Amino acid sequence: MPERRRLDLFLNVGHTLDHLLLLIFPTVVLAIAEEWRRPYAELLPLATGAFFAFGACSLPAGWLADRWSRAGMIKVFFFGIGGATVLAGLATGPVSLAAALTLIGVFAAIYHPVGIAMLVSEKPNVGRTLGVNGVFGNAGLAFAALFAGALADFIHWRAAFVVPGLVTIAIGIAFAVGVRETPRAAAAVRTDGARFPRALLARVFAVLCVAVIANGIIFNATTVAMPKVFDERLRALTDTTFGIGLLVCVTYLIAAMAQLLVGNLIDRRPLKGVFVAVVLAQVPLLFAAATLANYGMLAVAIAMMFAVFGQIPINDAMVARYTAEEWRARAYALRYVVSFVGSAAAVPLVAYVHSRTGDFQALFVLLAALAACTLAAALAFPGERATAAVAPAVR
Numbered sequence: 001m002p003e004r005r006r007l008d009l010f011l012n013v014g015h016t017l018d019h020l021l022l023l024i025f026p027t028v029v030l031a032i033a034e035e036w037r038r039p040y041a042e043l044l045p046l047a048t049g050a051f052f053a054f055g056a057c058s059l060p061a062g063w064l065a066d067r068w069s070r071a072g073m074i075k076v077f078f079f080g081i082g083g084a085t086v087l088a089g090l091a092t093g094p095v096s097l098a099a100a101l102t103l104i105g106v107f108a109a110i111y112h113p114v115g116i117a118m119l120v121s122e123k124p125n126v127g128r129t130l131g132v133n134g135v136f137g138n139a140g141l142a143f144a145a146l147f148a149g150a151l152a153d154f155i156h157w158r159a160a161f162v163v164p165g166l167v168t169i170a171i172g173i174a175f176a177v178g179v180r181e182t183p184r185a186a187a188a189v190r191t192d193g194a195r196f197p198r199a200l201l202a203r204v205f206a207v208l209c210v211a212v213i214a215n216g217i218i219f220n221a222t223t224v225a226m227p228k229v230f231d232e233r234l235r236a237l238t239d240t241t242f243g244i245g246l247l248v249c250v251t252y253l254i255a256a257m258a259q260l261l262v263g264n265l266i267d268r269r270p271l272k273g274v275f276v277a278v279v280l281a282q283v284p285l286l287f288a289a290a291t292l293a294n295y296g297m298l299a300v301a302i303a304m305m306f307a308v309f310g311q312i313p314i315n316d317a318m319v320a321r322y323t324a325e326e327w328r329a330r331a332y333a334l335r336y337v338v339s340f341v342g343s344a345a346a347v348p349l350v351a352y353v354h355s356r357t358g359d360f361q362a363l364f365v366l367l368a369a370l371a372a373c374t375l376a377a378a379l380a381f382p383g384e385r386a387t388a389a390v391a392p393a394v395r
Helices: 003-022 025-036 040-056 058-067 070-089 094-120 127-154 157-178 198-233 241-268 271-288 294-310 312-322 325-343 346-357 361-380 384-390
Strands: none
Touching: 003 040, 003 070, 003 094, 003 127, 003 157, 025 040, 025 094, 025 127, 025 157, 025 198, 025 241, 040 058, 040 094, 040 198, 040 325, 040 346, 058 070, 058 094, 058 325, 070 094, 070 157, 094 127, 094 312, 094 325, 127 157, 127 198, 127 241, 127 312, 198 241, 198 271, 198 294, 198 312, 198 325, 198 346, 198 361, 241 271, 241 294, 241 312, 271 294, 271 312, 271 361, 294 312, 312 325, 346 361
């Protein structure tokens, strides 16, 4: 296999593991709550530190990647997140579990600013690359619920952490052996393309901030809450942790195709038009999810997550299109800091809404309002004509 394709494969698998390991807990917490005899709303916030670290540590990870080594940081990612996940499986109580989950978030933060920057390096059309990578990431979301539910039901909830943690370490060894360090192209190739005026970049940055904060909260809240939502709303379809995990898995796998579709559209259609269409679909779907149950909820959940996942390559394409190669890891780091630090609020938000209301109706109404804010930002995003007028060489 050519070295570039081998690297891309490892990076895509890394994206799967990044999301899979980070989202084991929202499914396993259902089993932990039974064993420890503590309520869901009390245990779920143990993951808050993980999601906060997921965002806060992105910036130092991107800085280290640009200053030291991107490939080296990916090695740290594989070994660090794998080891932290094993530790979570060995936790003896809420404090040690929260600490291990936070450590998972610290190492999980490495992947997006570093891995995405490596993927798009020297590629003129990034839409398909980001779309394929997004499918791998969403597969991690999907199989987190399935594997965690299966291992928790058939072995023990601890196995849901230990087994994938050990697999990740093994993949890290394969990466260290199979991918050699190469000089970064950015060191030799400084940006010769068009430079955008500050006013245009400020406009793009403002839109991107609104989009990634809102999408981060929506993405995190829906993915964290989905196992519990299905547990409460799909009682006619399943009543086991494995069954819930299977339905969440199917939902995410279908929705994952959105990133491939949107990635191809980004390369062929104006970015603004794709952006507006995807966000426009989120508003009514999130609102409809507030009250539906059983088959209606399952159908809307698939369509809703299709639209939510579809926005991710759009946000990443904005960064790729408007930043220079030599500091792109730091640009992605800033993008994910803004996104994930904001989205860290989703975990306590889900727990708070459920503890106060006993269901998720108010949560989905709030998320629909956030999607409406993103739609307003999307309408303010510069179109192709505005971009071409100042930088004809940039797609």
